[in-house]
Amino acid sequence: MDNSFEKYQKRRLRSSYFSVVISIALVLFLVGILGLIVIKTKSISEHFKEKVAITIFLKDNAKSSDVEILQAELKKAEYTKDVIYISKEEAAKKYSEDIGENFLEFLGENPLKNAIDLSLKSDYVTPEKMADIEKNMLIRSIVSEVTYDKPLIELLTKNISRLSFWMLLFSALFALIAVVLINSSIRLSVYSKRFTLKTMQMVGATKQFIRVPFIWKSIQLGIIGALVAIAGLIVFIMYVNKTIPELELLSSYKILGILFAGIIALGILITWISTFFATQRFLNLRTDELYY
Structure with missing residues (x-):
């Protein structure tokens, strides 16, 4: 029992x-x-954040040595994920492929500019930090313009x-x-x-x-x-x-x-x-x- x-x-x-x-x-x-x-x-x-890029357009009279120095500085920057140089010839070729015709034939000259595509690390993809980077780039004598999709960045950060x-x-x-x-x-x-x-x-x-x-x-x-x-x-x-x-x-x-x-x-x-x-x-x- x-x-x-x-x-x-x-x-x-x-x-x-x-x-x-x-x-x-x-x-x-x-x-x-x-x-x-x-x-x-x-x-x-x-x-998704690291897919966002800042495009830095360079002046036509920018020396190749100055461009190389800028690229080297960007590659060493703490916010940089990737740096790609795009010549105006490459940009024209890609644009022609996108629209399906050679726009240079009727324009007679290439209106595009040499540019650097700067991809950022995710921590720096915010409206404030990207604005600081834009401001820092614009003070360079060889930089003509800096562009990126500001509404997209604000929406992405908010969401x-x-x-x-x-x-x-x-x-x-x-x-x-x-x-x-x-x-x-x-x-x-x-x-x-x-x-x-x-x-x-x-x-x-x-x-x-x-x-x-x-x-x-x-x-x-x-x-x-x-x-x-x-x-x-x-x-x-x-x-x-x-x-x-x-x-x-x-x-x-x-x-x-x-x-x-x-x-x-x-x-x-x-x-x-x-x-x-x-x-x-x-x-x-x-x-x-x-x-x-």
């Missing part, structure tokens, strides 16, 4: 642990997907800031929900052992001595749950990368490694804190209060 009851208790305990692991894994899996979305949102916004705000807010809300859900699972697990906690306390064990094995077991469950979530995320990432390769989800293993490490750390942190406060609560209760 005692042996059957002991087996029943072990099955019940394993079932409880399994439920906690699955709950933790599901929540951390969703947190991981959200983290992936946040990461890709940033990289996609950077991709990205708005998107970043909502993503941050949604991430914070989802993280709070994750903490609440995992905390509930851990508390239910500790609740089922509340009489064991109280018995240990009544025979003279200190609160710290009682808490340690419960916290350690919860941390183990948190790690297992995190590993299950990571396994699910890997399958999800592989599937999405195969279906929509343009997202380049596997482009940076370092970022994915940081994401996975964050999931494990979150699993450990939440289970540790939840178990600490759950055990503390039941240890502070009177024996008759354990039945409610």
